[in-house]
Amino acid sequence: MIRFSHVVKEYPRTGLALNDVTFRVNKGEFAFLTGPSGAGKSTILRLVIVEETPTAGEVRVSGSLTSGLPRAEIPRLRRRIGVVFQDFRLLEDRTAEENVAFALEVTGAPREGISARVSRLLTQVGLASKGTSYPKELSGGEQQRVAIARALVNDPVLLVADEPTGNLDDRATRGVFQLLRDINAAGTAVLMATHNLELVKREPYRVIEVNRGQLVFDSAEGTGGAATVTSSTPT
Amino acid sequence: MRLTFREVVLGVRRSPLLSSLSVVTIAFSLFAFGLFGLLVLNVDRALRGVEEHVEIVAFLADGTLPESISAAMGDISAFPEVAHVDQVSPEQALARARAELPEFQDVFDASFLPASLEIRLKEGHRDPTTVKDVTQRIQTYPFVDDVRYGEDWVKKLYDIRNIAGAAGIALGLLFAAVAVIIIGTTIRMTVLARSREISIMRLVGATDGFVRLPFLIDGFLKGLIGGLLALLLTWGANALISHNLIQTFFFDPGIAFLGVLGGGIIGLLGSTLSVGRHLRRV
Numbered sequence: 011m012i013r014f015s016h017v018v019k020e021y022p023r024t025g026l027a028l029n030d031v032t033f034r035v036n037k038g039e040f041a042f043l044t045g046p047s048g049a050g051k052s053t054i055l056r057l058v059i060v061e062e063t064p065t066a067g068e069v070r071v072s073g074s075l076t077s078g079l080p081r082a083e084i085p086r087l088r089r090r091i092g093v094v095f096q097d098f099r100l101l102e103d104r105t106a107e108e109n110v111a112f113a114l115e116v117t118g119a120p121r122e123g124i125s126a127r128v129s130r131l132l133t134q135v136g137l138a139s140k141g142t143s144y145p146k147e148l149s150g151g152e153q154q155r156v157a158i159a160r161a162l163v164n165d166p167v168l169l170v171a172d173e174p175t176g177n178l179d180d181r182a183t184r185g186v187f188q189l190l191r192d193i194n195a196a197g198t199a200v201l202m203a204t205h206n207l208e209l210v211k212r213e214p215y216r217v218i219e220v221n222r223g224q225l226v227f228d229s230a231e232g233t234g235g236a237a238t239v240t241s242s243t244p245t
Numbered sequence: 246m247r248l249t250f251r252e253v254v255l256g257v258r259r260s261p262l263l264s265s266l267s268v269v270t271i272a273f274s275l276f277a278f279g280l281f282g283l284l285v286l287n288v289d290r291a292l293r294g295v296e297e298h299v300e301i302v303a304f305l306a307d308g309t310l311p312e313s314i315s316a317a318m319g320d321i322s323a324f325p326e327v328a329h330v331d332q333v334s335p336e337q338a339l340a341r342a343r344a345e346l347p348e349f350q351d352v353f354d355a356s357f358l359p360a361s362l363e364i365r366l367k368e369g370h371r372d373p374t375t376v377k378d379v380t381q382r383i384q385t386y387p388f389v390d391d392v393r394y395g396e397d398w399v400k401k402l403y404d405i406r407n408i409a410g411a412a413g414i415a416l417g418l419l420f421a422a423v424a425v426i427i428i429g430t431t432i433r434m435t436v437l438a439r440s441r442e443i444s445i446m447r448l449v450g451a452t453d454g455f456v457r458l459p460f461l462i463d464g465f466l467k468g469l470i471g472g473l474l475a476l477l478l479t480w481g482a483n484a485l486i487s488h489n490l491i492q493t494f495f496f497d498p499g500i501a502f503l504g505v506l507g508g509g510i511i512g513l514l515g516s517t518l519s520v521g522r523h524l525r526r527v
Contacts, residue, residue: 059448081453089450099445103259115248116451164450 011037011168011199017067019053027053029223040194042210043203045220051203055172060084092161096173098153100145106156107141113163131159151182171202252459260438267431271471274424275508279479281420285413287493292406299371301364301380301394309388317386326370326379331363373400429515432464436519460520468512472505
């Protein structure tokens with residue numbers, strides 16, 4: 011699903027962000043991506059969603075090599091990836107339904123069927139009764155659920171979550187995490203960057219830790235370094 | 246397309262102040278350009294009016310036969326540069342002199358005045374070189390005593406037209422460039438105000454074309470409305486000047502239409518550049 015091979019990412023102004031990072035996340039797998047601030051987690055996620063391409067090495071997502079991917083192909087690849095952020099990134103002037111529908115509409119999906127699909131997804135994330143609410147009228151946890159529904163609307167094979175519980179209280183965190191777990195159980199691979207070590211320790215999923223731009227630990231392998239780490243599916 | 250137009254409307258509704266500001270900025274940039282255009286148009290018309298008075302006068306020798314004069318008039322009329330040729334008899338010349346010059350009030354004998362031919366040239370053939378060339382050809386007739394065309398005056402007039410034309414083009418380009426920059430910046434502000442939305446659109450897999458199209462339509466429509474407003478303002482200013490100061494000419498409907506369309510195109514250009522730059526960055 012995701013394959014990093016000896017990936018180096020260097021920025022002209024801030025220098026080396028990733029140095030020789032190699033790992034692989036398999037189809038249907040759930041993996042945490044941890045590490046201190048500035049370790050390179052966000053860079054890894056940006057490389058996965060093709061906001062960036064590596065300076066050296068190879069990144070493959072859902073079978074596509076991201077370097078040299080024609081610009082017109084990037085949107086098609088992104089439709090196979092759902093993305094969730096700490097700050098939700100919802101459009102404030104659109105209702106929950108419209109925010110979710112928007113992700114379908116921009117792909118040119120036929121109008122008929124959008125509404126039913128949006129309702130189904132909002133029900134799935136537990137917001138069936140909040141479809142007509144604007145983001146400001148929703149709690150943080152509810153906004154993140156809308157964002158997750160939006161991320162799922164195109165049936166992605168991979169969900170990338172950047173600190174999805176970072177702005178939420180314990181209760182909301184548990185709710186959102188349960189949702190991610192359900193999504194994964196339904197077959198979608200999840201790569202979740204988080205600072206929440208308690209959550210990481212509590213859950214039985216694979217942990218990939220980066221520090222100073224290098225992969226320092228991979229629970230699937232039990233070691234760090236730049237060796238190729240191939241994980242099994244979660245237990 | 247329905248979705249694209251919905252995005253355009255949403256964009257305007259989301260930031261009505263910025264949208265109005267864009268339209269007003271575009272309107273005033275084009276208004277300044279329009280006023281300048283009006284000035285150029287009127288100076289050009291005035292100079293053309295003066296230029297119409299460029300004429301060559303060929304004085305004929307005494308006793309020239311009427312048949313020779315008629316033949317010469319026929320020849321000269323056939324010159325490609327010549328608009329028309331008039332014959333002025335000594336009596337007509339005296340009547341004209343008496344009407345225009347007070348010192349001729351007591352003169353009644355026209356015999357001392359020569360007959361002449363007055364030759365008017367076609368538009369586009371009133372430059373010093375052509376005037377001189379036609380003059381030289383007329384001088385070849387044996388019964389032509391002298392030919393005058395106000396050499397200095399024609400040269401000066403021509404120089405003024407050239408300078409006015411060059412200044413018009415240079416300042417016009419400058420005004421247009423300033424308008425493009427101002428309009429581009431205004432539209433860029435709109436794009437920046439919606440950068441969050443653009444980044445979300447791209448994250449959920451919108452193509453560049455899908456992201457770009459509402460902005461292009463928005464820029465074009467704002468440019469068009471700004472152009473219309475500018476036309477109204479220019480028309481108002483022209484009416485005010487015409488009514489209170491001097492009679493001025495306004496643009497032909499075709500030029501006015503092109504001006505408004507130009508506003509739309511500048512708006513389109515400004516948004517194309519801004520969105521393109523922004524898309525590369527997001």
